[in-house]
Amino acid sequence: MAKLYSFLSDGLVRRFEGRSPREIVGLTFKTIRHAARRVGPAAARERRADQAFDRQWGTDTSGTVNLSALNVARDRALLGFGYQASNGVALQQALGLAGVNPADFTFIDYGSGKGRVVMIATALGFARAIGVEFAPELHRVALANADRFLAAGGAAQRCDMVLGDAGSYVPPPGPLFAYIYNSFGPQILREVLHRLEQRAAAGETVIVVYVNPKHREAFEDNGRWRIEAEEGDWVMYRPVTA
Ligand SMILES: C[S@@+](CC[C@H](N)C(=O)[O-])C[C@H]1O[C@@H](n2cnc3c(N)ncnc32)[C@H](O)[C@@H]1O
Numbered sequence: 001m002a003k004l005y006s007f008l009s010d011g012l013v014r015r016f017e018g019r020s021p022r023e024i025v026g027l028t029f030k031t032i033r034h035a036a037r038r039v040g041p042a043a044a045r046e047r048r049a050d051q052a053f054d055r056q057w058g059t060d061t062s063g064t065v066n067l068s069a070l071n072v073a074r075d076r077a078l079l080g081f082g083y084q085a086s087n088g089v090a091l092q093q094a095l096g097l098a099g100v101n102p103a104d105f106t107f108i109d110y111g112s113g114k115g116r117v118v119m120i121a122t123a124l125g126f127a128r129a130i131g132v133e134f135a136p137e138l139h140r141v142a143l144a145n146a147d148r149f150l151a152a153g154g155a156a157q158r159c160d161m162v163l164g165d166a167g168s169y170v171p172p173p174g175p176l177f178a179y180i181y182n183s184f185g186p187q188i189l190r191e192v193l194h195r196l197e198q199r200a201a202a203g204e205t206v207i208v209v210y211v212n213p214k215h216r217e218a219f220e221d222n223g224r225w226r227i228e229a230e231e232g233d234w235v236m237y238r239p240v241t242a
Contacts, residue, residue, distance in 0.1 A: 050085065053116055057152050059145040061085045061116035070135040076165060080184040083113040083138055086211060088120040090234040091179060094209040095124060097229040098177075098236060102126040105175045105207075110166040110192050111183025115142030115159065122155035126177065129159040132169045139163040167191035175205040182212035189218040197224050200239035208237045 050062040065083040072080075095102060107121040112131025121129040133139045142161040150158045162169065167188045171178075178196060180189070193208075200206045210219070211234040219225040225237040 049087065053085075053087075053120075057119075057149050057154050059114075059116070059119070059148050060141055061114040061119075061145060065113075065135075065138065067135070070137050072135050076134065076167075076188075079187050080111065080134075081182055083135075084181075085113060085116040086120075086179075086181045088117060090181075090211045090232070091117060091120060091209060092124065093231055094229065094234060094236045095177075097231075098207055100175075100177075100205075100207070102177070105177040105205075106130065106172055107177045107179065108132065108169075108171055109179045109181075110169070111180065112142060112161065113138045115145050115161055117179060117181070118142070118159045118161065119145065119149045119154060121177075121179070122149075122157060122159040127174075128172070130172075131159065131161045132164055132166050133161065134163070134165045136163060169195075171195065171199065173204075176207070178206065178208040180208065180210050182210075182214050186215045186218045189215055193218060193225070197239060200241060206239055210235050210237065 047062075054060060054062050062085060063083075067077040067080055067082045070077070102121075102125045105126055107118070107126040107129040109115075109118050109121070109129075109131045112118050112133045113135075115131045115133075118129045118131035131142055133142060139161060146159050146161055149155060165188075166183065168191070176196065176199060178192075180192070196206050196208065207228070208219075208225075210216070213233075213235045216235065219235075219237050224240055226240050228236045228238045230236070
């Protein structure tokens with residue numbers, strides 16, 4: 001009992017450490033809401049849908065992981081959000097509307113977690129698919145997933161999983177199709193966008209799909225991005241070129 005108490009209180013301390021009282025209240029409500037959503041038939045249906053990809057390919061991409069449970073630099077963790085996988089629908093819809101050939105693009109998932117959408121991108125025919133994830137525990141799972149997906153015939157080539165911070169990641173040359181599933185707040189988002197803006201200014205084609213777009217201001221406040229398409233829970237942006 002004492003051990004359980006200490007385990008729970010350590011977790012809480014890590015989750016709340018460095019947060020303002022206002023953030024702690026917000027996080028507490030979020031945790032209660034999250035716990036309540038995990039019961040009932042709708043939650044069971046959602047879980048089954050989340051696990052469908054893994055059932056098909058023998059991978060491990062489902063579930064959620066809080067950043068406080070992961071070995072990431074505290075100052076960066078405070079600027080980011082935890083793990084939950086995309087189902088690939090937004091990517092397929094956006095790719096259809098972008099009217100480009102994925103074989104001409106490198107796909108980059110900024111904050112790729114266990115790598116589900118990176119594997120989906122490889123299967124959709126991108127020339128190369130890269131996932132950038134800063135949590136070593138999730139990165140390790142993503143590497144194993146990439147191997148399993150390839151071995152199971154999910155794609156003709158292996159995707160690349162990179163361990164690192166999205167804000168400092170330097171994308172490879174060539175046309176870029178970037179994907180962000182609400183991985184972080186505006187500060188890191190702006191760091192990522194700054195590099196992509198530099199690429200666009202140098203004449204490179206850049207497309208960004210932003211899913212669960214909670215911080216659109218990072219795109220929309222500086223006049224450097226225009227909305228190419230928008231549907232359901234995602235927005236697709238292209239840089240404004242002079
Ligand atoms: C909502 S999940 C999205 C997972 C994946 N993109 C997908 O769509 O399946 C957000 C992920 O971003 C990662 N993340 C948050 N901040 C990050 C940062 N600064 N650099 C790299 N990864 C980060 C988290 O660890 C988590 O795995």
